[in-house]
Amino acid sequence: MKSFSRKAPVMGKEHYVRFAGVVGDFNAVHYDLEFAQKLKMPAVISQGPLTFSLALDAVAAEVGLDNVNAFKARISAPVFPDTELTIDCDEDGKVTASDGKTTYLQGTLGIKD
Numbered sequence: 001m002k003s004f005s006r007k008a009p010v011m012g013k014e015h016y017v018r019f020a021g022v023v024g025d026f027n028a029v030h031y032d033l034e035f036a037q038k039l040k041m042p043a044v045i046s047q048g049p050l051t052f053s054l055a056l057d058a059v060a061a062e063v064g065l066d067n068v069n070a071f072k073a074r075i076s077a078p079v080f081p082d083t084e085l086t087i088d089c090d091e092d093g094k095v096t097a098s099d100g101k102t103t104y105l106q107g108t109l110g111i112k113d
Contacts, residue, residue, distance in 0.1 A: 006058040008085040019050045046079035058087035073107025
C-alpha cells in the first residue's frame with residue numbers, strides 16, 4: 001500500500017452541534033462550554049464518530065471507498081474545535097489523525113487485493 005498524508009476539514013462547535021443532530025448524540029460536552037469545563041476540558045469536544053468519519057473520508061478520498069475492506073480505529077485524545085487534523089497512513093495500513101503534537105485517532109486500514 002502506498003503511504004499518504006491528507007488534511008481533514010477543520011471542524012468547530014457548530015459542526016459538532018449539527019453532527020449531534022444527525023446521530024442523536026446530545027451529550028452536553030459537545031456543545032456546552034460550561035459543562036465541558038466542569039469535566040476539566042478547556043473547550044467542547046468532537047464526537048468520536050465525527051473524528052472517525054473525517055479519517056475514513058480522507059482514506060476513501062485517497063484509495064477509493066470501493067477499495068477499503070476494513071477500517072478499525074480508536075480515539076486516543078479529545079479533539080477540540082478548530083484543531084487542524086492531518087490523516088496519515090503508512091505502507092502497512094496504520095492510520096493516525098494528529099495535529100503534529102497530539103495523536104487523536106489510531107487505527108488500521110485494510111485494502112482489497
